[in-house]
Amino acid sequence: MGRYALLVATGEYADVRLSRLRAPSQDVERLAALLEDPGVGGFAGVRVLRDAADHEIRRAVEDVLAARTPDDLVLLYFSCHGLTTAARRLYFAAANTVQDRPAGTAIPRSFLNEQLEDCRASGRVLMLDCCFSGAYVEGFKDASSAVLDGGGEGYVVLTASNAYEYAFEEDTVSLEAPRASLFTDVVIEGLSSGAADLDGDGWVDVNELFSYAFREVRGRRPDQTPQFFAQSAGPPLRIARAGGAVPSVVRRSASYTSGQLLVARGFRAAAEPVCRTLGPWGRRSVVLVDGRPVELADSAAIASAFQPDDPRDSLGASYVRELISEVHATCGDGGASAVAVARGAITRLVEAMRDGHDPVRLLHGVRAAADAADRLIRSVAEPLERGDVARLAAASAASDRIGAVVGEVVAVTGRFGAVLVEPGLRAGVDHEVVPGLRLESGYVTALCVTDPVRREAVLADARVLLFAGRLPDRALALVDLMGRGSPLLVVCAEVPESVLGALLRSDRPVVVVCAEVTERLSAVVGGEVLDDDLLYRADAHSLGHAAKVVVTEWDTTVIGSARPSAGDAGQDVAGVIRAPADALARTERAVRAVRSAARDGVLRGAGVGLGEIGARLADEAPVAGGPVAPAGLTRLAGSAGAAGSAGQADPAVAGPVGSGPVGSGSVGSGSVAAARVAAEAAGWRALAGALGEPARCIAENSAVEPHDLDPALIDSAGTARAVVAAAARTAARFLLVA
Secondary structure (H helix, E strand, O other): OOEEEEEEEOOOOOOOOOOOOOHHHHHHHHHHHHHHOOOOOOOOEEEEEEOOOHHHHHHHHHHHHHOOOOOOEEEEEEEOOEEEOOOOOEEEOOOOOOOOOHHHHOEEHHHHHHHHHHOOOOEEEEEEEOOOHHHHHEOEOOOOHHHHHHOOOOEEEEEOOOOOOOOEEOOEEOOOOOOOEHHHHHHHHHHHHOOOOOOOOOEEEHHHHHHHHHHHHHHHOOOOOOEEEEEOOOOOOEEEEOOOOOOOOOOOOOOOOHHHHHHHHHHHHHHHHHHOOOOOOOOOEEEEEOOEEEEEOOHHHHHHHOOOOOHHHHHHHHHHHHHHHHHHHHHOOOHHHHHHHHHHHHHHHHHHHHOOOOHHHHHHHHHHHHHHHHHHHHHHOEOOOHHHHHHHHHHHHOOHHHHHHHHHHHHHHOOOOEEEEEEOOOOOOEEEEEEEEEEOOOEOOHHHOOEOOOOEEEEEEEEEEEEEEEOOOOHHHHHHOOOOOOOEEEEEEEOOHHHHHHHHOOOOOEEEEEOOOOHHHHHHHOOOEEOOOHHHHOOHHHOEEEEEEEEOOOOEEEEEOOOOOOOOOOOOEEEEEEEOHHHHHHHHHHHHHHHHHHHHOEEEOOHHHHHHHHHHHHHOOOOOOOOOOOOOOHHHOOOOOOEOOOOOEOOOOOOOOOOOEEOOEEOOHHHHHHHHHHHHHHHHHHHHHHOOHHHHHHHHHHOOOHHHOOOOOEEEHHHHHHHHHHHHHHHHHHHOOO
16 A cells, blocks of 8 residues: 655745745645654655645646555645635635635645545545635535544545634734644644554544544634544544654744745846846847837846836846846946856755755855855966957957957057947947057046946046146146036046045036056146146146046046057057947947956856856865864854854854754754854855856757857956856845845
């Protein structure tokens, strides 16, 4: 005789009108452990379905019931919200159930009843732990006391409440409850302790189990009435052997929140079209803009245009947009890769929280893993070779033509030279060489920014004040000699707060950059390099002139107003690349990728290389009780509140020594510390595993396996570092959603 069980637990719901139930996740694990225990339930196959959609539950019910033989016993268990309509129809809520549309999104009572009636198993037991579960048997032949005395071979139903009552989670109604289910808790107690073996024959049958549950539930909650119904009465159905220890919680109650699930769902929806663009064979996604389908290939454009079908996905979609913007602002490339990593991390973190890990401890693990990944990337990065420039630019822009133009320009300006990308009027991408210089310093304050979206200060036809030293108050008089409204770039070694404030309050756009003022810069813009002495005789002619200035938080690009002459062999030059609207963003991305690689080196293998970093990182994950944990986690390997490297206890780690509820009992500080290490290790592994997601997406888009990807692909190591850091910050933000 085969014994099979399907346990369906739904505690998280997409519809915010259906409140979260914490009991199902905890209860189903404990019940599954009992049923699988050879000394108790002896069930050969126990399948657990958590927070599944209605179609998944229907398929699972059919799978477990259709394959049964007359000698089998099958048990179905549902822990979820019960919904009733005005016509007294009962539905069992799934994760995707819409409260006022249960017929199309929930599991109807009629479906379960038909499946159980059609099942060939001689023993069929249905346990329902949900509100109004007694309504299931309306239309049944009502069970009498004789049925209770004689058992019920065939089709037996045990419900947590009658047709008009709520089911309770501990001391609160399950519509609002945060704790364990009373009915299931009593059932588990009776099976595991043997207390439900009322006749002392060493077995617990369905009659005894119900009688025990009825007595205990009514004793604790007189307003909740479990029900028992049976068809085809015969020999008693034995559920379990009596005796055994009460099982500890196999998994602690899930720690995620409904807000986190909403963010995760919206993030996945918006990430899907973005991740399709990854790789040399990246796809073009079709999104609706103002109701019209638009074909897009740029990750930022896709994220900006994406409008979720369900407005509840809007928050998660905003995470995607902000993540791409952050990465592009940092290094100009890597937005889609960051989305793929963040999506993989969030998916894994939800599973970790499903296992009961605390989100704050997971956050610590994610951050520690991100720091370790940054060190690994820097350790394997290789210098950018001249021959790699065009190839890297082409890969970043997904265009050989753009890659070739960027390669030509960088060959003239140098890898750290000034390159500016502007909108062009022609169909193709072209370039020219002009006097120019790039400074490794950006604006001193964000108040200088003229383009908040790109976080840039852009000045056209600007005057340039160059001062060697600390800019004095007297310089303001020189500024006043300029024409009203003319943009001004000030480059000096240092600027006092009072002078900076006066400059920003003037009637002109002003950008102040603190950097070393050199004759090279003076040669590009003209004018004099002033100091305290020269300032006394300076006039408007002492100022230089720039055709265009672009200043970011990190650097400044200055384009001179004169054309380079053949005799100025040593003059600094800049490349100006002009691209049509549809290639502008990709060209900018290619230039910034090259600049990042020139500074930080390249990562061989591109997405594959990042996946290899993830694999190495996973090997370094901390293990509770292990010999060595990675930096940042070693303090957790000892007892709770163990001292850090400086001998100080970490207040975020320390807890009451010798006590603290974990699972169902009291544990010592060693167990608490081990649980904390396990949580941080889960966060570490979540990020490490997610680093392989870009390679998986690239392979999927290219119709190959990840191990078949071209190892000659390269990516900027700086971009890889920015991807990891930004994805980790997004994951941390997600973990702190209440």
